[in-house]
Amino acid sequence: MREIEFWFEFASNYSYLSVMRIEAAAAERGVTVRWKPLLLGPIFRSLGWNTSPFVLQKAKGEYVWTDMVRQCRKHGLPWQRPAEFPRASLLPARVALVGADQPWIGAYCRRIMLLNFAEDRAIDDLHTVAEVLTQLQLPAQQILDAAQSDASKLKLRQQTEAAQAKGIFGAPTFFVGDEMFWGDDRLDDALLSASA
């Protein structure tokens, strides 16, 4: 089975690029995407950082917003620099974990990412996430109940711990078998490896 594990975080701007591109790019190569939402907060804290390195390192942070404008132009994606960065992303991540194996996962993730990075809207918001699910013709309340259950909360913590155990230190990160690829810049290499 040709597949790629896709570890991403809704607050991460480079994850935005990959979330928007991966489903079509993988389909072109006959590769199945395994969606693996995670939280970068605990990973950054384990490195001694209380927020994104793009906030902590001022020069790199300023560069990143220039780079995003160019990358979005290159890939034909809309872009608006979020007024708040990194945005809280707990609820949308829990919902993504509930839907990870469902046919709506790609469309859901793209919609959440567009809210954050193209419409500059908060995403860790019950009403907003419910609206997105409803637009996708899904039973919003049922999915939100599942996402907010203790079992689901535990599962997201475990997923983030599993990411760290695999050596993940940022997002997006791709795995093809045991081989790790870090960053949207390696998406094409990872897909090439998965389809080889």
Add this chain to the structure above:
Amino acid sequence: MREIEFWFEFASNYSYLSVMRIEAAAAERGVTVRWKPLLLGPIFRSLGWNTSPFVLQKAKGEYVWTDMVRQCRKHGLPWQRPAEFPRASLLPARVALVGADQPWIGAYCRRIMLLNFAEDRAIDDLHTVAEVLTQLQLPAQQILDAAQSDASKLKLRQQTEAAQAKGIFGAPTFFVGDEMFWGDDRLDDALLSASA
């Protein structure tokens, strides 16, 4: 005039990739390369780091060596992980600054990089640098005297300060006019921009 500023550090593994590729890739696009050797040490110290982030961040550091194997394979470059990283690079950088506008700069930089990243040899060594210059049919002693003059030492310090003032936080970094591109992964985008 179509040109690209190329800021690099001989101790930096991603600078290795760009040093090996840039002259041919720029020539293909009719772009002139302005070679800008710098030292990352003072830049990292200003961020509170006493060495490379690839050493300080263990998970990222381990990943980087896997990534280098793949990137070198992709570009057809030899690769041997240096036993010492990051290597001292002061003398070769001073020599590169002396030769920055000379026709031998590309060949010299590639030879120093190959010593570090393909032959696992120390590069901050008078005998080694003299040997490289001699192999290039250059007046080694005269160039080394110039490189070790007070004026040359001051010039490298000023060049590294100029890099920081431009917002450079890592290497390789490219400038096309005022536009900054960071990382070997952006070399092609930078050249495309320079030739547009």
